[in-house]
Amino acid sequence: MGDTCTRGCRFCSVKTNRAPAALDPNEPENTAEAISRWGLGYVVLTTVDRDDLPDGGAYHLSSTVEKIKQKSPKTLVECLSGDFRGNLEMAKVLASSPLDVFAHNMETVEDLTPHIRDRRATYRQSLAVLRTAKETNPKLVTKTSLMLGFGESDEQVLQTLRDLRENKVDVVTFGQYMRPTKRHMKVVEYVRPEKFDHWKDVALDMGFLYCASGPLVRSSYKAGEAFIENVIKKRKRNVGVPRTVEIGDEAFSSKELTK
Numbered sequence: 001m002g003d004t005c006t007r008g009c010r011f012c013s014v015k016t017n018r019a020p021a022a023l024d025p026n027e028p029e030n031t032a033e034a035i036s037r038w039g040l041g042y043v044v045l046t047t048v049d050r051d052d053l054p055d056g057g058a059y060h061l062s063s064t065v066e067k068i069k070q071k072s073p074k075t076l077v078e079c080l081s082g083d084f085r086g087n088l089e090m091a092k093v094l095a096s097s098p099l100d101v102f103a104h105n106m107e108t109v110e111d112l113t114p115h116i117r118d119r120r121a122t123y124r125q126s127l128a129v130l131r132t133a134k135e136t137n138p139k140l141v142t143k144t145s146l147m148l149g150f151g152e153s154d155e156q157v158l159q160t161l162r163d164l165r166e167n168k169v170d171v172v173t174f175g176q177y178m179r180p181t182k183r184h185m186k187v188v189e190y191v192r193p194e195k196f197d198h199w200k201d202v203a204l205d206m207g208f209l210y211c212a213s214g215p216l217v218r219s220s221y222k223a224g225e226a227f228i229e230n231v232i233k234k235r236k237r238n239v240g241v242p243r244t245v246e247i248g249d250e251a252f253s254s255k256e257l258t259k
Contacts (some may be wrong), residue, residue: 001027001057005048007118010221011107013145019052023060032067036074042057042076042229043068044103044220048161049082051120055093056084062097069098076100076229078143080219084124093135099172100232102133103143105219107157116150116185131167139235141209143171143221143229148196150177151188157199164208171228174199174213179209 003115004020005012010172024030035043045064050057065077078101084090095102109115110123126144134142144164146157174196179187200213210227 001047001050006051007049009117010185011035011116028064028067031064032071035068035246036071040075042200044078046057046080051085055090058090058093062094065097065099076232077101083125083129091129091132092136101141101143104129108150109160110153112150126170127167130169134168142169144169145173147175147177148191149189161203161206170209172208172211173217175217175220223258
């Protein structure tokens, strides 16, 4: 939906403007055509926030997913969505598309959200979007990402994980906040690898399907996608969730390891 966001979060260096360029009506078709030609098995669609649009871009995203599935029925699609300014009806529009993974990033803990994210993005609003997606389409895998290093406490992170599980979120990732420019928030702490390992263990013990956690992990992370892809395929065959084995920073299903 363009390269210009209507939000101004203090951690993000994406261009911002209250009135970005109009949507390209050919983008859904062109995106689907490109993915079809590339023969991709798993695709992540990321997007800026478009608060200037009445629907926040929900129908544009939904159309893109539908066209991808028409041209590439076997391609699994993840969409990293905005919060549609809390309009849960628009979250339902996207969740009702033939999407496989509905992702929306919480970014940080509740107490720090007003200082880090744009004022239009609230912690509870983001939780409601993730919850609504799951309620609308229980077959969806729901996913979110948190950055560490803003000065959050262990108790705040733990409470965030509790809130996510209460709202039926399936996958969480942890990464280190990196200051993009001197105009953005300073890094309060460079979190040690052992702490990232700790949060991964905690998340899995709490029942998350998958957790990628490390300084260089981002919300769209290849090991996570590989695992999620196997979860979805297994679900479609109604044979349960695949067992996983960790090798370094990668996660592999038992099926992959036998190839």
